[in-house]
Amino acid sequence: MNPLFEKIPQRDSTCEVIINQFTKMIKKGDLEIGDKIPPERNLAEQFGVGRSTIREAIKSMTSMGLLEARLGEGTFVRRVDSDDIKQQLQWSLYLDPVPFNELVELRKILEIKTIKKAALNRTEKEIVALEFWIDAMRKDNKAQRNKKNDLMFHMTIAKASNNKMIYNLLDLIRMSLEEWFENVLEDPMNVENSIHEHELILEAIIKQDIDQAVKFMESHLELGEQRLFQRIELRKED
Amino acid sequence: MNPLFEKIPQRDSTCEVIINQFTKMIKKGDLEIGDKIPPERNLAEQFGVGRSTIREAIKSMTSMGLLEARLGEGTFVRRVDSDDIKQQLQWSLYLDPVPFNELVELRKILEIKTIKKAALNRTEKEIVALEFWIDAMRKDNKAQRNKKNDLMFHMTIAKASNNKMIYNLLDLIRMSLEEWFENVLEDPMNVENSIHEHELILEAIIKQDIDQAVKFMESHLELGEQRLFQRIELRKED
DNA sequence: TCGCGATTAATGGTCAGACCATTAGACATA
DNA sequence: TATGTCTAATGGTCTGACCATTAATCGCGA
Numbered sequence: 179m180n181p182l183f184e185k186i187p188q189r190d191s192t193c194e195v196i197i198n199q200f201t202k203m204i205k206k207g208d209l210e211i212g213d214k215i216p217p218e219r220n221l222a223e224q225f226g227v228g229r230s231t232i233r234e235a236i237k238s239m240t241s242m243g244l245l246e247a248r249l250g251e252g253t254f255v256r257r258v259d260s261d262d263i264k265q266q267l268q269w270s271l272y273l274d275p276v277p278f279n280e281l282v283e284l285r286k287i288l289e290i291k292t293i294k295k296a297a298l299n300r301t302e303k304e305i306v307a308l309e310f311w312i313d314a315m316r317k318d319n320k321a322q323r324n325k326k327n328d329l330m331f332h333m334t335i336a337k338a339s340n341n342k343m344i345y346n347l348l349d350l351i352r353m354s355l356e357e358w359f360e361n362v363l364e365d366p367m368n369v370e371n372s373i374h375e376h377e378l379i380l381e382a383i384i385k386q387d388i389d390q391a392v393k394f395m396e397s398h399l400e401l402g403e404q405r406l407f408q409r410i411e412l413r414k415e416d
Numbered sequence: 417m418n419p420l421f422e423k424i425p426q427r428d429s430t431c432e433v434i435i436n437q438f439t440k441m442i443k444k445g446d447l448e449i450g451d452k453i454p455p456e457r458n459l460a461e462q463f464g465v466g467r468s469t470i471r472e473a474i475k476s477m478t479s480m481g482l483l484e485a486r487l488g489e490g491t492f493v494r495r496v497d498s499d500d501i502k503q504q505l506q507w508s509l510y511l512d513p514v515p516f517n518e519l520v521e522l523r524k525i526l527e528i529k530t531i532k533k534a535a536l537n538r539t540e541k542e543i544v545a546l547e548f549w550i551d552a553m554r555k556d557n558k559a560q561r562n563k564k565n566d567l568m569f570h571m572t573i574a575k576a577s578n579n580k581m582i583y584n585l586l587d588l589i590r591m592s593l594e595e596w597f598e599n600v601l602e603d604p605m606n607v608e609n610s611i612h613e614h615e616l617i618l619e620a621i622i623k624q625d626i627d628q629a630v631k632f633m634e635s636h637l638e639l640g641e642q643r644l645f646q647r648i649e650l651r652k653e654d
Numbered sequence: 655t656c657g658c659g660a661t662t663a664a665t666g667g668t669c670a671g672a673c674c675a676t677t678a679g680a681c682a683t684a
Numbered sequence: 685t686a687t688g689t690c691t692a693a694t695g696g697t698c699t700g701a702c703c704a705t706t707a708a709t710c711g712c713g714a
Binding site for chain 2 (some may be wrong): 669676
């Protein structure tokens with residue numbers, strides 16, 4: 179049955195309205211980072227609402243990272259950094275397992291793109307960096323450390339792509355996924371394989387052989403996924 | 417100078433403590449998605465704090481997307497979806513705008529990916545939808561309308577990719593890009609070309625010819641970019 | 655005049671109690 | 685049984701009060 183009537187749009191709560199006004203002002207630049215906003219009592223009067231409503235609006239914006247309330251001082255417009263967003267994303271993923279596959283897929287797309295660009299534009303400096311991280315993988319036996327080396331290798335490539343948006347996205351995805359397997363330690367048996375995969379990728383980058391680089395990166399990601407799922411399955415059986 | 421003394425850890429505000437308790441419960445699984453949490457008055461009594469404190473804690477968690485308050489019903493643990501993630505990313509774009517060309521690049525990557533998946537998995541329903549939008553392009557002469565038809569065509573493809581995260585990202589990019597050229601209207605002279613490009617893409621999708629679909633999409637995006645730059649240049653000269 | 659401790663005012667944090675608006679469910683009526 | 689009504693529960697808002705912290709001010713003594 180087709181709906182005969184349109185839904186009546188819910189009117190925003192007072193709190194929402196206030197939040198909107200603030201966000202608009204921040205967007206427009208009327209409020210800049212570091213600016214102090216009027217005290218709550220003052221705002222309550224200006225908006226013609228109760229102080230508690232103002233407080234809830236502020237609370238909402240504080241928890242989004244937009245504002246920062248300093249007791250005894252006042253409330254200030256805050257620089258939202260990517261950590262805030264990452265933290266929120268982690269929460270999202272905690273509650274909803276669905277996007278997991280989507281994130282993995284998106285990650286793959288972006289990694290492939292970055293490897294292409296990296297292979298094309300790689301500089302001597304980047305090659306040295308990548309070699310450094312592979313070297314570190316060999317030296318560090320601790321799984322925790324190796325995780326970091328692995329990460330740095332990939333992020334170095336991402337950085338070489340010269341697209342900050344993509345870099346940030348990959349960083350976000352990584353952090354989100356990490357939460358997922360925080361307790362899944364890398365199997366030492368697989369470390370050697372993993373290192374070798376990285377070496378292949380690096381070789382292709384050095385040779386600027388884009389097709390090979392993509393191929394190796396693809397297989398590396400696939401294998402990594404497989405290893406991960408194996409571990410997760412194993413853990414489930416415990 | 418190294419700090420001689422450790423910072424005295426600020427004790428959490430009452431509100432924070434409450435939030436922590438809740439987040440812990442959610443992590444532990446004591447609270448699951450859809451669960452109803454006790455009413456505010458009840459919680460205030462249980463925690464031995466004022467209702468407003470409880471409300472602020474809840475407000476904070478609502479704006480993080482963890483909870484959802486329904487007037488007259490109660491407050492529930494919420495299912496977070498990629499819409500939330502989109503919104504969070506949107507915020508991050510405010511504070512840290514990424515260059516235009518990065519967005520364009522990312523868009524291209526994602527569109528190519530979606531066209532591949534769409535060509536592979538397209539259903540009859542989707543084909544009909546795509547035909548509908550091309551048809552609409554022919555009928556609507558207004559540039560504004562055509563912009564919408566164009567958009568819908570692309571978003572239909574994005575939707576067919578079955579990755580909501582990517583869909584939302586593309587939507588986000590579109591919104592951001594729109595801000596850049598909000599006043600740049602499409603040249604009617606180009607409309608015919610544009611429509612034809614869409615038709616080629618659709619044909620390839622129908623034939624499930626992935627390579628062709630990608631090829632046409634790539635060239636469509638390229639041409640669109642060129643047209644856009646032309647208009648921007650023209651405007652500059654005014 | 656300068657330095658420093660004490661005082662004060664401003665401000666965010668919390669509390670209590672009240673009323674409003676909406677909702678779902680119980681209730682009553684035909 | 686079906687339908688409309690009423691009621692209690694609940695989130696949303698308002699008021700006014702007090703607390704804790706902070707920065708600015710004041711005032712005293714050197």
